[in-house]
Amino acid sequence: MKTLGIITEYNPFHNGHLYHLCKAREITGVDYVVAVMSGNFLQRGEPAIINKWARTKMALNAGVDLIIEIPFVFSTQDANGFAFGAIKLLDSLQIIDYLCFGCETDNLDTLYSIGNFLNIEPQKYKDLIVCNSKNGYEFPKARSQALCEYHMIFGIHGLEKISSSELNKLLKYPNNILALEYIKHLLNLKSKIKPVAIKRMGASYHQKNITGNISSATSIRNEILNNLSSSKTDLFMLNDKIKSTIPSSGFPVLEKELREGRGPITLDSYRQYILATLRRMSSEDISRIHGVTEGLENRIKKASLKSYTVEQLINSIKTRRYTRTKIQRIILHLMMNLYKEDITIFNKCGPLYARVLGFSKKGKTLLRTIKKKSSTPLISKLSNYLRQIISEENNNVRNRLIKMLDYDILATDIYVLGNKKAEDRVARLDFTHKIVIKKD
Amino acid sequence: MKTLGIITEYNPFHNGHLYHLCKAREITGVDYVVAVMSGNFLQRGEPAIINKWARTKMALNAGVDLIIEIPFVFSTQDANGFAFGAIKLLDSLQIIDYLCFGCETDNLDTLYSIGNFLNIEPQKYKDLIVCNSKNGYEFPKARSQALCEYHMIFGIHGLEKISSSELNKLLKYPNNILALEYIKHLLNLKSKIKPVAIKRMGASYHQKNITGNISSATSIRNEILNNLSSSKTDLFMLNDKIKSTIPSSGFPVLEKELREGRGPITLDSYRQYILATLRRMSSEDISRIHGVTEGLENRIKKASLKSYTVEQLINSIKTRRYTRTKIQRIILHLMMNLYKEDITIFNKCGPLYARVLGFSKKGKTLLRTIKKKSSTPLISKLSNYLRQIISEENNNVRNRLIKMLDYDILATDIYVLGNKKAEDRVARLDFTHKIVIKKD
Structure with missing residues (x-):
C-alpha cells in the first residue's frame, strides 16, 4: 500500500x-x-x-x-x-x-543539490544575501542572486554541469x-x-x-x-x-x-475592515505584526489614510524591496493580529x-x-x-x-x-x- | 450684544x-x-x-x-x-x-430644583441608585426611580408642589x-x-x-x-x-x-468592521473599552459570533439592564479603541x-x-x-x-x-x- x-x-x-x-x-x-x-x-x-x-x-x-x-x-x-x-x-x-x-523542471538531481545546499546554508551564502538585501533588492531576489553568486564563486556541490545563468533562470x-x-x-x-x-x-x-x-x-x-x-x-x-x-x-x-x-472572495472583500483597522492602529501597534520590518509600519499607516481600495493600499506600500505578496501577507496578519512572537513559537514546533x-x-x-x-x-x-x-x-x-x-x-x-x-x-x-x- | x-x-x-x-x-x-x-x-x-x-x-x-x-x-x-x-x-x-x-415641560423652576438636587447628589440618593441597579434595572431607570423614591421619602427642595408620580412622568x-x-x-x-x-x-x-x-x-x-x-x-x-x-x-x-x-449612514454601514473587530478581540481586550462593565465583555464576544448584522448584535447583547443606546455607545467606542482610562482623564478636563x-x-x-x-x-x-x-x-x-x-x-x-x-x-x-x- x-x-x-x-x-x-x-x-x-x-x-x-x-x-x-x-x-x-x-x-x-x-x-x-x-x-x-x-x-x-x-x-x-x-x-x-x-x-x-x-x-x-x-x-x-x-x-x-x-x-x-x-x-x-x-x-x-x-x-x-x-x-x-x-x-x-x-x-x-x-x-x-x-x-x-x-x-x-523535472530534473530532480538539480533540485536536490540546490535543496541540499539551502539546508546546509553556508555562512558565506548568508553574507551574500545580507549584502544583496542592503542593495535594496526584495528578499526573494536577493536570495536568488546570492545563490547564483555563490555558485559562480565557490561552486555548489552537484551543480557542476549547470551555469550560474541557468541557475538564475531556474530560480525565477x-x-x-x-x-x-x-x-x-x-x-x-x-x-x-x-x-x-x-x-x-x-x-x-x-x-x-x-x-x-x-x-x-x-x-x-x-x-x-x-x-x-x-x-x-x-x-x-x-x-x-x-x-x-x-x-x-x-x-x-x-x-x-x-x-x-x-x-x-478577494482581499478587497475586506476593504472596510482592513482600512478601518489600519486607520485605527498606531504605527507602533502595526510594527508588532508578523512580517512588518523596520520602518514599514509608517508606510503602511500612511498608505491606509490615502487609500480607499485594498489595491491602492498595496500599491502605496509596495517598493522594490517589499513585494506585493509580502505586503498581502502582512495585511492578512494585520487582519488577524498575528504577532511576530507567535510565529517564532509556531515555527519552532x-x-x-x-x-x-x-x-x-x-x-x-x-x-x-x-x-x-x-x-x-x-x-x-x-x-x-x-x-x-x-x-x-x-x-x-x-x-x-x-x-x-x-x-x-x-x-x-x-x-x-x-x-x-x-x-x-x-x-x-x-x-x-x-x-x-x-x-x- | x-x-x-x-x-x-x-x-x-x-x-x-x-x-x-x-x-x-x-x-x-x-x-x-x-x-x-x-x-x-x-x-x-x-x-x-x-x-x-x-x-x-x-x-x-x-x-x-x-x-x-x-x-x-x-x-x-x-x-x-x-x-x-x-x-x-x-x-x-x-x-x-x-x-x-x-x-x-417649560417649567424652569421645577427643572432647576431637580438640576440643583442632582448637582448636590446627597449620599442617600446615591444609595438608592445602587439599590435599584442591583434590582437589575437599566441605569437611567434606576436613577429616575431613586430620584422619585428620595422625593417621596425625604422631599426635594423646590418640588413641594410636585408629586412623586408627576416627577416620575417628567423623567420619562x-x-x-x-x-x-x-x-x-x-x-x-x-x-x-x-x-x-x-x-x-x-x-x-x-x-x-x-x-x-x-x-x-x-x-x-x-x-x-x-x-x-x-x-x-x-x-x-x-x-x-x-x-x-x-x-x-x-x-x-x-x-x-x-x-x-x-x-x-447607520451603524450597519460599519457591519464588517464591527463584526470582524469583535470576532478578533479577546474578551479581555473588550473589557478595557469605555462603557463595558463587568461580565458584559463575554456577552459582547458571544453575540459577535452568532450575529451577522449590527441589529442582531445589539439585540443579542441587550438586557433589561443594558439599554440599546448604551450598547450602541460601546460599539462606537470599540470601533475607536476608546478606553476607560482615557474617558476618566477627559472627564476631568x-x-x-x-x-x-x-x-x-x-x-x-x-x-x-x-x-x-x-x-x-x-x-x-x-x-x-x-x-x-x-x-x-x-x-x-x-x-x-x-x-x-x-x-x-x-x-x-x-x-x-x-x-x-x-x-x-x-x-x-x-x-x-x-x-x-x-x-x-
Missing part, C-alpha cells in the same frame, strides 16, 4: 491540477492520495476565491482521498514557512511515501522556489518521503489570461472576477471559457458557491494537529492507518477535540495548541464576512460545518 | 429644530446664535445620517451663526458626559448669555433628562449662562412615523432609510413626505448628500479646544470676540493648530490635547468608510475639508 502526498491550495481546482494528479499517480503507482491544503487564506497573502470546504469537495470529486488543512499560521507564510508547515504536516502523518510537486519560477523549499525541509527532517518533480503543463504560473484547457489559476480567477463585474443579473453563471479550464466533476461546485454569493477537511471511502481507510501510526492528533470534530485537550497537563503544549487552532477558527470567522448573504456571515463555522465526505 | 447658545445634533436639521431656533430668538431677543454640535458620531451611540459639514451647512442656512464641534469623546457619552462636554464647551467660549433647550422623556443634566452642569460650573426651557412642538421624541410638518428626527431618519431601500434607480430622490419635514433652505443639502452616496465647523458673516464677528475673551483655543485650520501645540511646554497638557483631537480625526477617518463612492472614503478629511462659510 503506497500513498502519495501533495501540497496544494486548489484555488480553484482546475485542469492543471487534474493533470498533476493523474501524472503523479502514473509515475508513482500509488494506491492513495493525501493532500495538505491551505484553508481560507493562502500563501500569496490572499483569501481563497471560494471557501475551504468547497475546494475540498472539488478535490475529492477529482480523486484525492483525504484532505488535511494547513494551519493558517503556516499557510500564509513565505515559501520557507509555508513549505516547513506543509512538509512537517505531511511527514507527521507517517503514511506518505512520495511527495509530488509541479515545477518548471515560484513553483521551483517552492519545490526547493520542500526538498530542503524534507532533508532537514530526514523524512522518508521521496520527492518527485512533475514538469508543469500548459500555461505558466504568471499567465494572466485563459489560453487553453490547462490555464493558470491566476487567469481563471481573473476571468471569474471579470465575469462577475460584467454580469447584470443576480444569477451568477460562469462562461464557457472558465468551464473549459475546470474539470467537469468540480465545475458545478464552483458555480454553486459563486451563484450563492460565497465568492469570488510546526503544525500540532491534522485537521480533516474531507475524505473519500478510501480516505476513511487512510484515517484509520494514520490514527494507528501517527502521534499527531487527527481532528475531525473540533469541539470534541477541544474538550479533550483541556486535560493536557503540560500548560505550554496546551496553550500553543489552542493558540494555533484559534487562528484557524478566527480565519474562518473573518473569511465568512466577505460572503454576500447575511446568513452566510455567521461565525464558528469550523465548529458547525461538516467534514466533506465522498461516499462512492 | 446678546448671544444664544444651543446644544444640538441636527441629525438631520428639521422643522422642529427651526421652530426651536425661532422660538429661542423670540424669547431671548438675542443678536447671535452659536451651536455646539456633535460631529460624525452622536450621543445615542450612532453615526450621523449625513456628515458634520453637511449638517453644519443645513444649520447655517437656517440661521445659526457659528457651529462648534463637540469632541467625539464627549458627543458619544451618556447624558451626563455629553452634557458636561457640551456645557463646558459653550461656557468656555465666554460669550454665551442664554442656553435654550427643548424639553417636554430623554429631552427632560438632558435638560436636567445641562442645568446640573451649569450650576456645577457656576456658569453665567442663563438656561431657558422651550416646550417641544409637534411629534414626540419617540415618534417612529412622520406625522406632520414637525416630525421627530427618528421618524425622518426611518423614512429616509425606507425611501432608500425602495428606490430602484441610482438617483436618490427624497419623497414629499420627507420634504415636508425639512426646511427648504436645508433640503437640497440633505438630498445632495444622499444622492451622492454620502448617506444615509473637559473639552480642550473649540473646533469651528462653520460660520455665517455674523459668525465671523463672534469668532473675533471669542478670540479676545476666551482662553480656549479656537481651531479653524487643524494642521496649523497642530504645528502650534507642538511647542506647548507642559507635556501632560500637550498629550491630552493631541489625544482628544486624535479621536475626532479618527472618527472621521472611520466614518467616511461608510460612503458609497470609493473616492469619498479617503481619510484625513478633518485636515482637508474646508470650514463651511455662509457668505450672505
